[in-house]
Amino acid sequence: MAEHDGAPAAVPGATRAEHELQLYYWMKLIRAFEERVSRLHRQNKVLGGVYSGAGQEAIVTGICAPLRDGDFVAPLHRDLGVFLMRGVDPGRLMAQLMAKEDGLSRGKDSFLHGGDMSHGVFGSTSMLGSSLPVAVGAALKFSIKREQHIAVAFFGEGAASRGDVHEAMNFAGVRKLPVLFVCENNRYAYSTPFEKQAAIENIADRAQAYGFRGHVCPGNDLLAVVGLAERVIDSIRAGGGPSMIECKTYRWRGHSEHDPALYRDQEELLEWESRDPIPQFEFYLGKRGHDLTRLRAETDERVNQTVQAAVDFAEHSPFPKAEEALEDVYAGEGLAPAARSAAAANGPGVTK
Amino acid sequence: MAEHDGAPAAVPGATRAEHELQLYYWMKLIRAFEERVSRLHRQNKVLGGVYSGAGQEAIVTGICAPLRDGDFVAPLHRDLGVFLMRGVDPGRLMAQLMAKEDGLSRGKDSFLHGGDMSHGVFGSTSMLGSSLPVAVGAALKFSIKREQHIAVAFFGEGAASRGDVHEAMNFAGVRKLPVLFVCENNRYAYSTPFEKQAAIENIADRAQAYGFRGHVCPGNDLLAVVGLAERVIDSIRAGGGPSMIECKTYRWRGHSEHDPALYRDQEELLEWESRDPIPQFEFYLGKRGHDLTRLRAETDERVNQTVQAAVDFAEHSPFPKAEEALEDVYAGEGLAPAARSAAAANGPGVTK
Amino acid sequence: MEVTYLKAINQALHEEMARDENVLVMGEDVAELGGAFKVTEGLLAAFGEERVIDTPISESLIVGASVGAAVLGMRPVVEMQFADFISCGFDQIVNTAATLCYRHGGKASCPMVVRAPSGAGVHGALFHSQNPEAWFTRVPGLKVVAPATAYDAKGLLKSAIRDDNPDIYFEHKRLYRSIKEDLPDGDFTVPLGRAELRREGRDLSIITYGGTLHQSLDAARIAEKEDGLAVEVLDLRTLLPLDREAILETARRTGKVLVVHEDRLTGGIGGEVAALIAEYAFEYLDGPVRRLAALDTHVPFAPPLEEFVLPNTNKIVNAIRSLAAY
């Protein structure tokens, strides 16, 4: 599907209008995908923990839009939009969430832990913050090889408390590496409000502690995010060294689909639900003279087709075969030697 | 020995002059102790890694002077002065360095890893930065129990790069805990100069990233250090929350006694050797009308007696008995159960 | 009254906090939320936010700070939201806490507990299914417990909290709501370092703990019913120090031992147990010491894969049969 060749910036010669419509399409696709995943989870078709990024689409869209092929991205656990924007096939992404053979990890790992390096998307572990040192290492490779690529690491304001985040930013600052740190500050880390997470206003203010610049922006305002992202990413690409962008946003749903989130105030939720990035951007497109009713209808249809096709593909993809659990433990060695012996050791227990 | 009942602030009703002479005594004692330890190391009487704090005495002296009984201190690996100032018997400290039975760890651990909680001195592990979370936990206890004590953690500008430092400062800021973080910035971490360690001017500037204040001061100027320490410690004790003090100083000797430190510029060394905290403070005492020749002579004599007594005590202390290696693995349980079985398992090999 | 494994842990925390004001609870989302699994539910209301503390996401700080509080006489019980994340607080556990008493010449102690919800079989995949116990059972200075019943969950946690050493307490997520028991009311403890014989039998011994105890008991019953085999089941309960006497006794009694655990085979505790038997019960052995454990791979996500990797009643029955037939 053409629209999955990756972010619009990668599509040469797009006009501004085309570009903006493309951004709109991405946000809508991500939203529809998120909602479908939540539904599939209720239907027990997506197992394990499901972390919705609904309401935060403008961040992923705005940050990924200026990226190019060859750039490296480590998404956080709510960023399924990153996979779509980077050109990962929606069907394979859906298969990943359903633990199917055609999923990115071939059913081995859950949700967004499966990566797809062929599209520069790193599958992060669950250990929050641990992907920042990895992104810094990717940036180190770019600088050693004098490649014009950049690395991007997304993290939450909660993950910001991990030591890995400090170690990563400090080294990036010392070596002036081409890496962008994106903090999605959605005010909660599971049940923990930002005030209990840090005694400061902005995580981005920490950038100065490492010798580079931090920027704060309204994360539900696509124009603001994409505008800032373009400037910052250009300067990183030009050798300006690392930067941090903190996007103020809000987690609409519970921490995971299991979490009713009773610990937070409904007023606050309502206020932030009213900061929906999509109608806000539609309003802008209207000012640009687009016929919104038509645009909505067309986009919804495209989006729904794409999502439905993804679900169909994933549903038809088989579960992996049991024995595959012993594959891919080691690169290019088929069965893990230890696993082979384990199978032997377990003998009858396993083979019967 | 009276002067080892701890820091002068703990000596009630001392006049300003007495206090200043006491500070002078401490710096001289620490210096003499450092030099003796280096010599004993060359004589193979002190084994293992020896890390000299020579030249940095004003920091320990100035920071510890305002402390009180019940305060908690985690020294860094060059801070043998902390042990002396907190009232640890010099003989036991020397026995610790010589791995003797009367050492703080009873010969079990090396150099400054043996702590003495009866004087509020925590024996840090070698893992740099890992004592900061511990100090924060001590401060947490003080705040829960509403005790007027404070916790102090010393760390180097190199250790500042460890994730633990970030996690500790962030939590201290969130809970407004009574803890003082003291960075001894001596420009080198082993062979690594500060520029390769961090892309900023002052580690203390990071304090704002955690919602508290950072202070920078000339670490070889005792009056500056003690003046700042008194103000900052008073405010922490009064419930003002955590603070950081960064003391700019310089490591005179190699990283350890094994290190010729060829990687650094002799000019720089000479410049910093000329910033010797002791003559600087003597100059001040002169202005205060003390007879320096007499003062020096008297102090040297007291100091040398104390150090010699410590060495004699330590030399006469026996090595611990082999079997003691299996003691103190668990609190109040004598032999470690596993150790007992291990001894059994090793059978003849061990018992013969 | 019937109490779940989860509720038993919650009761132990309530009772110990009421009993000793130096006990405090700290971790991510333990206060307001009552923990990701509700294990610490009600503690905030009962004991206030000075003793029930929500922390930032900082496992190393959580453990390190609890060492600092413990060395000054507090008795912190800290939670890793999932045992898998204990890797992020690893250094503070194995170095700062485990060696504290030793490097202070026995004159300081570190009375703390690290609670770690562990175990697979809940579609948790690689990072929400781990059984990390064997990383810690090789570290002197630590004690490691892994209760398999509600009674032990409560009694062992109380003992761990009252113990003057750092204890790592692994609670199995799959057992939280799946097992219920009548518990005596009032205070009781279970001693650290003692295994418990759950079932007697002369033909063969299963040595296990935690998640696989119940599967082992089921398998033993099936083997009795279908094959007339009398299988003895020993529940280790404490993994460091191991109860050598109990392990060697059962091995000597039956002469055939099958060690079972949910942790993976290579490097799991089964190796240590088998080695003890091979060294100290050698003369009594009528057959090889067998081990049944998770396969040497990561715990995968897709149900058929997870099923294939983890031990279960069926696999244990088969292993019993083949060893009995030896």
Added chain:
Amino acid sequence: MEVTYLKAINQALHEEMARDENVLVMGEDVAELGGAFKVTEGLLAAFGEERVIDTPISESLIVGASVGAAVLGMRPVVEMQFADFISCGFDQIVNTAATLCYRHGGKASCPMVVRAPSGAGVHGALFHSQNPEAWFTRVPGLKVVAPATAYDAKGLLKSAIRDDNPDIYFEHKRLYRSIKEDLPDGDFTVPLGRAELRREGRDLSIITYGGTLHQSLDAARIAEKEDGLAVEVLDLRTLLPLDREAILETARRTGKVLVVHEDRLTGGIGGEVAALIAEYAFEYLDGPVRRLAALDTHVPFAPPLEEFVLPNTNKIVNAIRSLAAY
């Protein structure tokens, strides 16, 4: 020409960096200083500061960044200044690196080496004497090597660097300058996963690796000279995956096995080795599988204590005699 164990490692680094421009070296004080032990000496001059990188004191960053570079095709060789500090980079090794290939469905790899100077007997006390290998031998996705000779040090490091998986390479500090060998010039490698029989003998087998290989060989000679015992010595060399065939072969050949390592007894690799033998060579055993290792305590500082805790030639000779007499 005679080369020390240390120089052999240094040569391997030089040769591999020259052979493959994707190899880079990173760690604390590895560039300017050439490493705390001079293992990386000369690399900066030869390959420049883009490929020989001094890092801040950030073990987790060091490992994590090397994963990021590796997944993009670099082959980082990172140094922990002492193996003891690997606890500070633990999560990045056991989770980020070890599971990378698996969670990417086999479509990405992590070709990197973590060098860790380990081992006791150098008055290093608790935090400069550790043998942490068994924390990693239980982690699928990793390979763990521990060379005991200069030849293996060089050959195994080259293999590890060329391997597409994360390898943990433990080099024993005590061996750095204490052993010397004539090495063939030119390129040679030692295969991962293969043990080496260092000495043949029909009476008894010693299975060991790393620091205790030489003590074991000395002990074997003494036992031959003084007791006429023919003792076979197997050097494991790779600890994950273990060379099962070689282990079982020697056990079956002699029927009596003594496992020796400098790591402590409980939770050391000896348990896994003994368990394999007790399960798969049971029929051939003429005696209990014995283990001789460091006592289950921390490595203490005072010489008499350290001496008491660590294995040595004497203790091994005694263990040989008592097992032979069985």
